[in-house]
Amino acid sequence: MEWFSDVNTVYIFLAGAFGIFMAWGIGANDVANAMATSVGSRAITIKQALIIAAIFEFSGAYLAGGEVTNTIRSGIVSVEAFDAHPEYLVWGMLASLLSAGIWLTIASFQGWPVSTTHSIVGAIVGFAAVGVGTDAVSWGAVGTIATSWVFSPFIAGVLAFLVFTSIHKLVLDTKEPLQNARRYGPYYLFAVGFILSLVTVKKGLAHVGLNIPTGLEILIAISVGLLVAILGAMLIRRVKFDEQADKTFHFANVEKIFGVLMIFTASAMAFAHGSNDVANAVGPMSAIISMVNEGGQLAAKSAVPSWVLLVGAIGIVLGLATFGYQVMMTVGKKITELTPTRGFAAEFATASTVVVASYTGLPISTTHTLVGAILGVGFARGIAAIDMRIVGNIFMSWVVTLPAGAILSILFFFMLKGIFG
Numbered sequence: 461m462e463w464f465s466d467v468n469t470v471y472i473f474l475a476g477a478f479g480i481f482m483a484w485g486i487g488a489n490d491v492a493n494a495m496a497t498s499v500g501s502r503a504i505t506i507k508q509a510l511i512i513a514a515i516f517e518f519s520g521a522y523l524a525g526g527e528v529t530n531t532i533r534s535g536i537v538s539v540e541a542f543d544a545h546p547e548y549l550v551w552g553m554l555a556s557l558l559s560a561g562i563w564l565t566i567a568s569f570q571g572w573p574v575s576t577t578h579s580i581v582g583a584i585v586g587f588a589a590v591g592v593g594t595d596a597v598s599w600g601a602v603g604t605i606a607t608s609w610v611f612s613p614f615i616a617g618v619l620a621f622l623v624f625t626s627i628h629k630l631v632l633d634t635k636e637p638l639q640n641a642r643r644y645g646p647y648y649l650f651a652v653g654f655i656l657s658l659v660t661v662k663k664g665l666a667h668v669g670l671n672i673p674t675g676l677e678i679l680i681a682i683s684v685g686l687l688v689a690i691l692g693a694m695l696i697r698r699v700k701f702d703e704q705a706d707k708t709f710h711f712a713n714v715e716k717i718f719g720v721l722m723i724f725t726a727s728a729m730a731f732a733h734g735s736n737d738v739a740n741a742v743g744p745m746s747a748i749i750s751m752v753n754e755g756g757q758l759a760a761k762s763a764v765p766s767w768v769l770l771v772g773a774i775g776i777v778l779g780l781a782t783f784g785y786q787v788m789m790t791v792g793k794k795i796t797e798l799t800p801t802r803g804f805a806a807e808f809a810t811a812s813t814v815v816v817a818s819y820t821g822l823p824i825s826t827t828h829t830l831v832g833a834i835l836g837v838g839f840a841r842g843i844a845a846i847d848m849r850i851v852g853n854i855f856m857s858w859v860v861t862l863p864a865g866a867i868l869s870i871l872f873f874f875m876l877k878g879i880f881g
Contacts, residue, residue: 487779
């Protein structure tokens with residue numbers, strides 16, 4: 461198509477620029493969520509969180525984030541709706557990347573933990589509904605996503621409540637909490653390894669087209685769980701306990717043990733997150749590049765070029781390093797006071813909810829899930845332990861994410877249409 465050949469370089473350049481901007485926003489907001497509980501509970505420092513995220517988010521995004529990109533095939537919009545004007549899809553995806561990136565920047569500056577998935581979904585829905593027509597949007601899929609706002613935080617909150625309650629009964633509320641922490645720590649570590657390896661196998665390896673049978677998935681998860689438990693037990697034995705610290709805070713040494721657990725949860729969650737959420741940035745990029753390279757033909761599915769994954773991975777790490785501390789502070793410190801035991805319960809519940817959702821196909825937000833889990837821990841301590849003003853601000857930011865992404869996307873879509881059309 462002559463129209464495409466005239467502006468190939470411009471579209472690919474804009475796709476790369478807007479894509480890395482969106483990836484930066486994911487790093488500043490969503491990745492900060494994954495690290496927030498570990499930092500807020502003081503299990504790791506911000507510097508250590510940056511190192512862990514840089515290694516595992518990058519690895520997850522670049523090595524396991526290459527799932528065939530099917531943003532336009534996901535049911536949000538209809539591919540056939542763009543047959544008459546394929547250029548609308550290019551402008552729309554560019555507008556979606558830019559609008560979602562700007563909204564994530566605003567949210568990160570305010571310290572609001574919003575959903576990158578919902579940001580890009582809102583943007584795509586906005587340009588499709590206005591630029592093409594309301595019939596181009598699958599409203600049923602949008603309704604399902606909206607429903608997940610309620611269910612994923614609730615499920616994670618209940619699980620976090622139960623996990624933290626079990627820690628209280630097995631460890632904290634016993635006559636010998638330190639000995640029981642040593643005894644039950646490896647069991648919790650096994651559960652961490654089991655659940656998070658399922659997340660990686662189910663949601664991570666699927667990105668490279670490696671479909672592992674369900675029975676083998678379970679066997680791999682059990683093996684990883686045992687390895688993590690053994691490694692964790694070895695690290696627990698090396699923890700230096702301070703008897704004087706226990707006199708100041710009765711559970712100081714117990715928290716050190718759970719701090720070991722949170723190193724594992726932070727690392728594995730970062731890898732799984734990178735392998736999954738990088739698609740929010742590279743998905744529209746790949747759709748644009750595929751259409752340009754194919755002369756305007758709509759490919760039902762398009763493989764993600766390696767350099768696109770690299771752009772997404774670099775953008776995610778840069779976002780966390782330069783601006784992630786704002787959201788870390790909100791999620792990790794301002795909702796409720798976190799310790800390693802509480803942070804572990806929240807991360808464990810989040811991972812569990814995500815892996816269950818991946819099996820059922822429910823589109824949930826990692827952000828909403830984690831906040832719900834932290835609230836569950838807070839409720840386990842009593843409603844007074846939760847800063848309801850902060851929670852109210854977070855909920856409000858969730859409500860406005862879809863329309864904010866949509867409005868910005870519509871504006872940018874018509875700007876690009878005016879420039880190129």
